[in-house]
Amino acid sequence: MKVVESASIVAMPKVSFWTRWFVPIFVIARLTVKEAVRRLVFLGGLLVGAGMMALLAYVFANVRRQGEILPAEIQASLIVHFGLVMTRFFSAVMATALACGAIATELERGTLTLVVAKPIRRWQIVVGKFLGFAFMLTINQIIWLAVIEWGAWDRLGQWHWGVWKAGAIGLLYPLLFVSLNLLFSVHLPWIFVAIISLIFMGIGWSETAMRNIGTLANLPRLITLSQIAGYLMPTGKLARWMVVESDVLALVPRLSGPPGVEMPIPTVADLLYVGGYIVGLLLLACWLFGRKEISG
Amino acid sequence: MLAIETKNLTKIFRTLTGKKLVAVDSLNLQVPIGCVFGFLGPNGAGKTTTLNLLLGNLSPSGGKAFLLGQPAGNPEVRRIIGYLPEKFQFHDFLTAEEFLDFHARLLGLPKILRRERIEAVLEFVGLQGRRKSKLKEFSRGMLQRIGIAQSLLNEPKLVILDEPTSALDPLGRREVRDLILRLKGEGVTVFLNSHLLSEVEMTCDAVAIINKGRLVFQGQLRELLKMPTQIDIRFQNPSPQWQQIAATFGEVISVNSDALSVRVREENIVPELIEALVKSGARLISVVPKRLSLEDLFVKVVVHESS
Numbered sequence: 320m321k322v323v324e325s326a327s328i329v330a331m332p333k334v335s336f337w338t339r340w341f342v343p344i345f346v347i348a349r350l351t352v353k354e355a356v357r358r359l360v361f362l363g364g365l366l367v368g369a370g371m372m373a374l375l376a377y378v379f380a381n382v383r384r385q386g387e388i389l390p391a392e393i394q395a396s397l398i399v400h401f402g403l404v405m406t407r408f409f410s411a412v413m414a415t416a417l418a419c420g421a422i423a424t425e426l427e428r429g430t431l432t433l434v435v436a437k438p439i440r441r442w443q444i445v446v447g448k449f450l451g452f453a454f455m456l457t458i459n460q461i462i463w464l465a466v467i468e469w470g471a472w473d474r475l476g477q478w479h480w481g482v483w484k485a486g487a488i489g490l491l492y493p494l495l496f497v498s499l500n501l502l503f504s505v506h507l508p509w510i511f512v513a514i515i516s517l518i519f520m521g522i523g524w525s526e527t528a529m530r531n532i533g534t535l536a537n538l539p540r541l542i543t544l545s546q547i548a549g550y551l552m553p554t555g556k557l558a559r560w561m562v563v564e565s566d567v568l569a570l571v572p573r574l575s576g577p578p579g580v581e582m583p584i585p586t587v588a589d590l591l592y593v594g595g596y597i598v599g600l601l602l603l604a605c606w607l608f609g610r611k612e613i614s615g
Numbered sequence: 616m617l618a619i620e621t622k623n624l625t626k627i628f629r630t631l632t633g634k635k636l637v638a639v640d641s642l643n644l645q646v647p648i649g650c651v652f653g654f655l656g657p658n659g660a661g662k663t664t665t666l667n668l669l670l671g672n673l674s675p676s677g678g679k680a681f682l683l684g685q686p687a688g689n690p691e692v693r694r695i696i697g698y699l700p701e702k703f704q705f706h707d708f709l710t711a712e713e714f715l716d717f718h719a720r721l722l723g724l725p726k727i728l729r730r731e732r733i734e735a736v737l738e739f740v741g742l743q744g745r746r747k748s749k750l751k752e753f754s755r756g757m758l759q760r761i762g763i764a765q766s767l768l769n770e771p772k773l774v775i776l777d778e779p780t781s782a783l784d785p786l787g788r789r790e791v792r793d794l795i796l797r798l799k800g801e802g803v804t805v806f807l808n809s810h811l812l813s814e815v816e817m818t819c820d821a822v823a824i825i826n827k828g829r830l831v832f833q834g835q836l837r838e839l840l841k842m843p844t845q846i847d848i849r850f851q852n853p854s855p856q857w858q859q860i861a862a863t864f865g866e867v868i869s870v871n872s873d874a875l876s877v878r879v880r881e882e883n884i885v886p887e888l889i890e891a892l893v894k895s896g897a898r899l900i901s902v903v904p905k906r907l908s909l910e911d912l913f914v915k916v917v918v919h920e921s922s
Contacts, residue, residue, distance in 0.1 A: 331685070332694050338723040339691075346720040350706065357708050429704035433765065436670050436700070437721040438693040613672035614664065 343439040344447040351451025360416040361455060364409050365462060371405050372398075372466050395471040395479060396567035400574050402467035403485055403561050406460065407554075410493035414456055415516040418500035420509030421448050426613060427508065435613060442605035445501055449601055456493040460486055481566030488560045491593050495554065496520075498600035505607045523554030527576070534580045553596055556589040618773045618804035619646035619669065623678035626664050626828075638664040640828035641678065646821070648683075648772070651795060651805040653819035653836070655812065657917055661828040662808050663701070666777055670698060683772055694722060697766030699759075701778040701808075707751035711742060711761055714750055718765045736764040740794065756787035763794060773804045780811055792818055816909040824916055831920040839912055844882050845905040848889075849874045851898040860895055864888040873900075 355361055379394055389397075422445070425431040434444065464486040471479040499519055503512040526548040533541030549555050562568065563585055568575055575582035626639040639661045646652045656662045667673040669680055671688030680687035682696060705714055712733060719729040737743045740760040750758065759779060766774055776795075780788040788811070795805055795818050809815050815822060816836065823833040832839065845868065850857060853873045861867050864887065865879035879885060882904070889902060 331691055334694070334723045342723055343721055346717065350717055354706065354708070429700070429702045430706055432700045432703055433698070433705075433718070433762075434721065435672060436693060436698040437718065438690045438723065439721055440690055612674065614667055 339438075340443075343437075343443045344450065347434070347439075347444055347447025348451040348454065351448050352454055355417050355451065355455045358417070360413060361459065364413045364459060368405060368409055368463050368466065372402065372470060375401060376470070391474040392570050395474040396570040396574075398470040398474070399467055399479060399482055399485075399565050400562070400567050400571065402463070402470065403482070403489060403565055406463045406467070406486070406489055407492050407558065407561070410456060410460060410463070410489070411496045411516075411520055411554075413459060414452065414493035414496035415500055415513055417452050417455065418448070418497045419504060419512040419516060421452075421501055422504045422608060423506055424504065424509045432613075441609045441611070445601065445605045445608050449497060449501060452497045453494055456497065457490060460490050460493070479566070481564060485561040485565035488557060488564055488590070491590075491597065492554060492557050495557075495593065495597050495600075498597045498604065502600045502604040502607070505604055505611060519552045520554070522548050523552035526552075526555035527558070530583075531577055531580050535577065550592075553589070553593045556585060557593055559583065559585040560590060616648045617645055617681070617684075618648045618650075619644055619652075619680075619682055619806060621665075621669075621678065621680045624665070624668060624675055624680050625677035626661075626668055626673060627676040637828050639668065639675075639825075642825065642828070642830055644823055644830070644833065646804065646806060648804050649799075649802050650820040651799050651807060651818050653815035653822040654806060654808045654825075655815060655822055655913060656825040660825045662825065663777065664828075665825070666775060666808060669775070694769060695772045697769065697771035697774040699762045699766045699774075699776050699779055701781060703758075703762055705750050705758065705761070707753075708749065710747050710749050711737065711753075712746040714761065715765055715768060719768045722769045724769065732768050732770070736767045739767060739797075740764045741790075756783050756790070759783060759787065759791065760794075763791065767798075771803065773806065774798060775806045775808075777808045778810065779807070780809065780814060788814060812908070812910040812913055822909075824913060826917050826920045829920075832916050836909070840906070840909070844885070845876055845878045846885055846888075847874060847876050847901075847903045847905060848892070849900040851900050852896070854897070856895065857892055857897050860891050860897075861888060864891070876905075 375398060379389070382389060422431065426435075431444070435441070464482055467486075468479060468482045471482060496516060496519075500512055500516055503515050507515070526545045529541050529545035529548065532538070533545060559582055562575060562582070621642050621644040624639055624642040624644075625637070628636040628638055630636060642661075642665060644665075654662055654665070664673065668675050669682060669687050670693075671690070674688070682692050685692035706717070709717065715733045715736065716729060719732060724732060733746075734743075737746055740763055742757065742760055742764065745753070745757065750761065753761065763776070763779065766776070779795075780791050783791065792814055795807065798805055799818075799820075805818075807815065807819060819836055821833075821835050822839060824831050848857075848861075850873050858867055858870055858875055861875060861877045864884055865877045868876040868878055870876075877888065879888065885902075885904065889899070892899065
């Protein structure tokens with residue numbers, strides 16, 4: 320709507336720059352955290368993670384009982400590698416579970432109706448929710464990494480810093496899913512957003528599978544498709560960075576892929592692309608929500 | 616000075632097939648500051664769409680709207696208005712105090728003022744004893760009251776209430792009505808969208824009626840209620856002559872064996888009619904004036920407009 324002249328102007332209260340532009344973001348982020356804490360998905364994710372680590376410990380113990388003692392370094396590397404794989408998967412699931420109903424579904428329910436009627440810009444709601452989810456997922460990531468580190472330390476008797484380096488990069492993984500979910504949740508109900516998120520997860524994973532099969536079977540088109548999938552959903556780029564940073568390849572080189580297939584060397588450009596991808600999705604979500612007509 | 620002003624405000628929706636649907640059609644509303652204003656219309660008349668246009672939730676297809684002189688859609692104007700939507704669901708895991716604190720923070724109120732205002736609005740709606748209770752433990756009426764409380768946190772100059780008494784029992788309705796009247800006493804403009812015409816009649820100074828997106832009446836409630844009055848007269852000595860006399864003063868609506876109903880333009884015609892009948896020899900058993908309620912008038916205006 321155009322700002323035009325009016326005969327009657329009521330004095331508007333003066334608020335500081337901080338109050339106008341930043342306070343609403345943190346208020347929304349705070350509420351998002353509170354809301355996420357009370358949802359069982361957060362606790363559920365942690366329990367599943369703990370269960371998976373216990374299973375891994377059981378497998379090692381069983382191997383040991385059969386007299387086939389794996390060297391401690393190999394055990395630690397396997398714990399780190401598979402722990403990080405699980406972290407990626409469950410953080411993506413958790414990000415989707417938390418963010419898939421963030422906007423359209425909340426508007427439909429009526430919980431956002433009062434919020435949009437306050438002196439808040441729509442983009443501040445999107446950014447606030449993103450920060451709230453990011454905070455929760457960071458806590459989740461730290462707990463998972465601590466569990467993995469404990470597993471490695473138990474075998475090695477010393478810290479395995481690769482866990483934390485890989486984990487820090489791995490935080491981009493759930494953030495990517497949060498921004499993807501926020502974008503689609505502007506217009507779609509949560510169930511459709513969750514399905515789209517799963518489809519994108521599949522696209523991301525298909526990159527490695529297509530590259531491996533394409534290389535082994537010498538199918539250049541499949542390799543091209545794999546590269547397209549890698550740009551469409553750059554989770555593979557992140558996964559490779561995590562493998563390299565986790566520092567396990569020297570001990571268990573086959574973790575990088577099947578024999579005869581070289582893992583592409585991750586570059587800083589890959590990380591920049593993922594960062595740009597997340598920011599781009601977030602900006603698009605802000606723009607779309609800003610234009611959304613709310614008629615509830 | 617106007618609290619709400621719209622100039623040819625129009626909203627056209629397009630269906631998936633490209634068909635145009637005019638929800639609000641060149642609406643010119645003028646809501647004076649300090650009054651309780653009833654916004655009426657049948658279902659689908661465009662009331663909620665108008666509210667959404669005023670709040671900036673929808674962008675208009677044409678025309679302009681102003682709230683307290685500021686263009687609708689300007690987020691800053693929402694610092695001085697309060698709003699309670701018809702369909703709301705609160706974050707029910709919060710306590711009443713946390714809920715109000717959340718909204719006070721969104722309004723940008725500083726910490727000390729937040730405490731004061733939360734205290735004041737809880738007292739205003741009579742929920743000070745439930746400040747630590749979670750909203751999920753609240754009844755529908757209490758939720759409505761806490762909803763009104765959040766709309767008053769910023770000491771608004773204008774409060775927009777969309778069906779604030781829907782789903783309330785008669786006692787709850789009365790409480791909300793009292794709250795509205797107290798707000799009016801404090802000089803707050805209240806824009807009330809309600810289906811409950813009896814309540815509008817009891818609380819509003821002015822009303823606007825819209826039908827099919829168009830304004831069909833706007834003005835003081837007194838003015839609206841000045842419309843024709845009906846009187847029922849019973850005779851001890853019925854005669855066709857009485858009907859002829861009555862017809863010279865107004866419109867004879869119905870005639871029974873010993874009674875007739877007449878609609879007159881103004882109330883002050885009634886004594887003249889009675890005098891004429893008595894002078895002609897009519898012996899009257901009863902004269903019952905039937906003032907049209909807002910509901911009768913609403914139906915009449917809307918039906919007339921539709922036809």
